[in-house]
Amino acid sequence: MPYIPNTPEEQQQMLKSLGMSKLAELFADIPDHLQLKRPLDLPEPLAEHQLLRYMGQLAEKNVNLDRCISFLGAGAYDHIVPAVVSHIINRGEFLTAYTPYQAEVSQGVLQSIFEFQTLIANLTNMEAANASMYDGATALAEAALMSCNVTNRRKVAAAANLDPRWLEILQVYLESQNIELINIAYDPVTGLVDLEAVEPKLGAELACMIVSQPSFFGSVDDVDRVAQWIKSYQGLLVMAVDPISLGILKAPGEYGADIVVGDAGCLGNPISFGGPSVGFFAVTGMKLIRRMPGRIVGQTTDRDGNIGYVLTLQAREQHIRREKATSNICTNQALNALTATIYLALLGPQGIKQVAYQCLQKTAYLRRKLEAAGFKLRFNAPVFKEFVIQADWDWEEINQRLLEHGYLGGFPLKLADPNLSDCTLIAVTEARTKAEMDRFVDLLRGWR
Amino acid sequence: MLLLDLSVPGRQGYALPKLDVEETPIEELIPETYLRKSELGLPELTEPEVVRYFTQLSRKNHGVDVGFYPLGSCTMKYNPRVNENIAAMPGFSRIHPRQPENTVQGALQLMYELDRYLAEIAGLAKTSLQPAAGAHGELTGLLIIKAYHEFNGEAEQRREIIIPDSAHGTNPASAQMAGFIAREISSDPRGGVDVEALRAMVGPQTAGLMLTNPNTLGLFDENIETIAKIIHDAGGLLYYDGANANAILGIVRPGDTGFDIVHFNLHKTFSTPHGGGGPGSGPIVVSNKLVDFLPDPIVEYTDGRYHLARPKHSIGPVKAFYGNFGVMVKAYAYIRHLGAEGLRAVSENAVLNANYVLNQLKQDYHLPYDRLCMHEFVLSGKWQKELGVSTLDIAKRLLDYGVHAPTIYFPLIVEEAIMVEPTETESKATLDAFIEAMQNIAEEVRTNPERIKSAPCQTPVKRLDETKAARSPVLTRKL
Numbered sequence A: 001m002p003y004i005p006n007t008p009e010e011q012q013q014m015l016k017s018l019g020m021s022k023l024a025e026l027f028a029d030i031p032d033h034l035q036l037k038r039p040l041d042l043p044e045p046l047a048e049h050q051l052l053r054y055m056g057q058l059a060e061k062n063v064n065l066d067r068c069i070s071f072l073g074a075g076a077y078d079h080i081v082p083a084v085v086s087h088i089i090n091r092g093e094f095l096t097a098y099t100p101y102q103a104e105v106s107q108g109v110l111q112s113i114f115e116f117q118t119l120i121a122n123l124t125n126m127e128a129a130n131a132s133m134y135d136g137a138t139a140l141a142e143a144a145l146m147s148c149n150v151t152n153r154r155k156v157a158a159a160a161n162l163d164p165r166w167l168e169i170l171q172v173y174l175e176s177q178n179i180e181l182i183n184i185a186y187d188p189v190t191g192l193v194d195l196e197a198v199e200p201k202l203g204a205e206l207a208c209m210i211v212s213q214p215s216f217f218g219s220v221d222d223v224d225r226v227a228q229w230i231k232s233y234q235g236l237l238v239m240a241v242d243p244i245s246l247g248i249l250k251a252p253g254e255y256g257a258d259i260v261v262g263d264a265g266c267l268g269n270p271i272s273f274g275g276p277s278v279g280f281f282a283v284t285g286m287k288l289i290r291r292m293p294g295r296i297v298g299q300t301t302d303r304d305g306n307i308g309y310v311l312t313l314q315a316r317e318q319h320i321r322r323e324k325a326t327s328n329i330c331t332n333q334a335l336n337a338l339t340a341t342i343y344l345a346l347l348g349p350q351g352i353k354q355v356a357y358q359c360l361q362k363t364a365y366l367r368r369k370l371e372a373a374g375f376k377l378r379f380n381a382p383v384f385k386e387f388v389i390q391a392d393w394d395w396e397e398i399n400q401r402l403l404e405h406g407y408l409g410g411f412p413l414k415l416a417d418p419n420l421s422d423c424t425l426i427a428v429t430e431a432r433t434k435a436e437m438d439r440f441v442d443l444l445r446g447w448r
Numbered sequence B: 001m002l003l004l005d006l007s008v009p010g011r012q013g014y015a016l017p018k019l020d021v022e023e024t025p026i027e028e029l030i031p032e033t034y035l036r037k038s039e040l041g042l043p044e045l046t047e048p049e050v051v052r053y054f055t056q057l058s059r060k061n062h063g064v065d066v067g068f069y070p071l072g073s074c075t076m077k078y079n080p081r082v083n084e085n086i087a088a089m090p091g092f093s094r095i096h097p098r099q100p101e102n103t104v105q106g107a108l109q110l111m112y113e114l115d116r117y118l119a120e121i122a123g124l125a126k127t128s129l130q131p132a133a134g135a136h137g138e139l140t141g142l143l144i145i146k147a148y149h150e151f152n153g154e155a156e157q158r159r160e161i162i163i164p165d166s167a168h169g170t171n172p173a174s175a176q177m178a179g180f181i182a183r184e185i186s187s188d189p190r191g192g193v194d195v196e197a198l199r200a201m202v203g204p205q206t207a208g209l210m211l212t213n214p215n216t217l218g219l220f221d222e223n224i225e226t227i228a229k230i231i232h233d234a235g236g237l238l239y240y241d242g243a244n245a246n247a248i249l250g251i252v253r254p255g256d257t258g259f260d261i262v263h264f265n266l267h268k269t270f271s272t273p274h275g276g277g278g279p280g281s282g283p284i285v286v287s288n289k290l291v292d293f294l295p296d297p298i299v300e301y302t303d304g305r306y307h308l309a310r311p312k313h314s315i316g317p318v319k320a321f322y323g324n325f326g327v328m329v330k331a332y333a334y335i336r337h338l339g340a341e342g343l344r345a346v347s348e349n350a351v352l353n354a355n356y357v358l359n360q361l362k363q364d365y366h367l368p369y370d371r372l373c374m375h376e377f378v379l380s381g382k383w384q385k386e387l388g389v390s391t392l393d394i395a396k397r398l399l400d401y402g403v404h405a406p407t408i409y410f411p412l413i414v415e416e417a418i419m420v421e422p423t424e425t426e427s428k429a430t431l432d433a434f435i436e437a438m439q440n441i442a443e444e445v446r447t448n449p450e451r452i453k454s455a456p457c458q459t460p461v462k463r464l465d466e467t468k469a470a471r472s473p474v475l476t477r478k479l
Helices: A008-017 A023-027 A048-060 A084-089 A107-124 A136-151 A164-175 A200-205 A223-231 A243-247 A318-324 A334-372 A395-404 A434-446 B047-058 B082-087 B105-122 B134-151 B170-177 B195-201 B224-233 B288-293 B325-361 B382-386 B391-399 B428-447 B449-453 B466-471
Strands: A155-159 A180-184 A206-213 A236-241 A259-263 A279-283 A297-301 A307-311 A386-390 A423-427 B126-128 B160-164 B181-185 B206-211 B237-242 B261-264 B284-286 B298-302 B305-309 B377-380 B417-420
Touching: A008 A023, A008 B325, A008 B428, A023 B325, A048 B082, A048 B105, A048 B325, A084 A334, A084 B047, A107 A243, A107 A279, A107 A297, A107 A307, A107 A334, A107 B047, A136 A155, A136 A164, A136 A206, A136 A236, A136 A259, A136 A279, A155 A164, A155 A200, A164 A180, A200 A206, A206 A223, A223 A236, A236 A243, A243 A334, A297 B466, A318 B170, A334 A386, A334 A423, A334 A434, A334 B047, A395 A423, A395 A434, B082 B325, B105 B126, B105 B261, B105 B284, B105 B298, B105 B305, B105 B325, B126 B298, B134 B170, B134 B206, B134 B237, B134 B261, B134 B284, B134 B288, B160 B170, B170 B181, B170 B206, B181 B195, B195 B224, B206 B224, B224 B237, B284 B288, B325 B377, B325 B417, B325 B428, B382 B391, B391 B417, B391 B428, B391 B449, B428 B449
Parallel strands: A155 A180, A155 A206, A206 A236, A236 A259, B160 B181, B160 B206, B206 B237, B237 B261
Antiparallel strands: A259 A279, A297 A307, A386 A423, B126 B284, B261 B284, B298 B305, B377 B417
16 A cells, blocks of 8 residues: 555554454444445546556546637636646645644745735735735625625625626635625626616615626726725725736725735646636735734744744634624635636736736737628627627537537627627737637638 | 845746737836836745755654644545545646636536535535534534524524533534623533533524534533434524544434535545645535535536536525535545545545554543544543653654644643544554553653653654743744
């Protein structure tokens, strides 16, 4: 047994020291009739060599992004990942550590989390960030719960142009605490939040207004008007953002956001069938900092006055406050947060601006080409790296045809919104080339 | 030095391919007022500098690869590296969650089979792989309990979740998040649930009980059948916190002992790396009567193909997409590699190692519950405390021996608690060295307490001032 060092002789020595002769005696406290009297019904074990072959075959049953050209987004994106990232995160000291409870032997993890907090706070232009959340969607749900706790209000408004899956998750989290979720309709022409659609008397009851920038449809909004609107009612502005977009788009802090969340999976993490990803959570103001969910690392000094890092503000957390904690989260996505930190350090400000700029320019290029090929743009607002096109097609069927040509098409919106059943959501990242896009347009044009 | 201290303007650690489309002036694409004006506040470094910075950081960190890590309730076992190779295969790491189902049959098959394996290990019916961590699994399980009572028209009345005073802090925090009232039940003198107190506590208001078994004292609650009967007779459900499942693989199945919902921590029991605090994975397995309430989606297999489906009365999704798939791949590979016999050997050796260490330490440290333990045990530092040395001091001194300290001050019902979980992947020699270190420290408490109180002295930094960090928080490095 390669992972279990005890030899039969050592087992006997150890049992003898306990006055026992058989391993079964160790389980004497489990009533005999409750013990499993047969082996678990599992497949025969595979030796490592067989295991690699078997798993390789299983992996080959999937069409992976190295074997096709993807225009699929809707919450997960084919961004470029620098090769060096995996080498760093696979260092055993990072990979095989846990939550840094013993700070003196966990400075590597603690300092890297402090870096993550710093870079996320800077990128979002907020004052502070936590150590990470499970993903963008759950970070958003926690932001809504926190807004209610801070404002003592029991209603949350969210723009209906958010990722519909995130809205569902938000609903699950809020419903469990009897908090009402109000969807604010989007304008059918622009795809942007329609504040006119909100009942004016509702404003004063809202804990927060949640906006997504860009929206699920890729559109970019004037968040200033939303910020002014919700602030006029003393509610909080919660923004869900794509961190890549912040290389170009106005930062949430510049809009006066109170809480900013998002998914940082796109920062250097493998797409991995949607997980593990990593959520981030940033706020401004000490009042909000002290109400944040999750782990937070702070700087301090040791006995000799040297700078070091520790988990801090732990009086918010479940292991101390139990049912009065700000959240139940403890294990988060530390290694994915480390990945994002390494990615941001490698790319730097110029690199992130370039990634954002290339997404923007390539998206604009494909959008223009598709429009010229006769496809209707569903919404007319500016877009960042995704957009919606409309055609009298079954887009799921089109995607099957595209696959035969090595293309992964967009996300058929009939799967998310019955009003958009003839639409598909196309994503373009910096990884796409002009030649790939030209051929994509040619294929679609040919089928019209 | 932090990344921003090392930053030199003009440096960059990664070069993108050249932009190959005609550019449109940016202001024609995005209105000028929507554009960023503030600095990004990111460092400017080249690749070798980034590698060296993080490599140096890693050297200041203890991990299972570095040395013994007996952190109780966390199962810090060896993480087989072959599983990293497997999870990194493009067929797993480079697939998009919204691809058509016919292009991800391998991934869905893996999820479906992992669901079956976990159901077999738990002795229950069907798994949701969506929760991202143990606490997330707890929340999901509690939402299912709520949905079940709602379905039976009893949600209004069944508001209470009973939780032992020895439970993980996540249990009451999760109950609160799910909209329940957490009621604490005391432990009996043997460390189990106080059955008489439980009988008095249950009633039409009881929604369920959350229990870890073996519990956080590392003790198997022999009264589990009676406890299950009390809860079920009162109309409640039993939730199994699987943080301690490393003791029970192939030995006893929670479902066979009366539990209705189980969560597993794939990052504990099933060897996936803890990553410095995640990613974890906290799948839940439920009994037949709860399958219809599972989160959306689950994986089903019909007519020769795997597909995603929404259960009839689903509580809805609790996470984007399907859960931490990359972690599932590693746990799946681990189960396929070990098989039934290997998993049983895991638990046997985990329990053997724990009892071996316990037996050698109970002369020097107070043992509040002197009986067979399972995969972990809890000592008390109260004898040392009487001599002026706290459990925190003992923990810090252990760091000087190259050992990560056990979990301390938990469970809350043991004064000056020291919770030790050796795991099955440690050798007798490592355990003996740990025993000797603990004995030396006990001796030092008597002979040289100042040495312990000033520990650690062999670590990258000396003892850190946590009070200062909380009193005047510095949470980011400002530009």
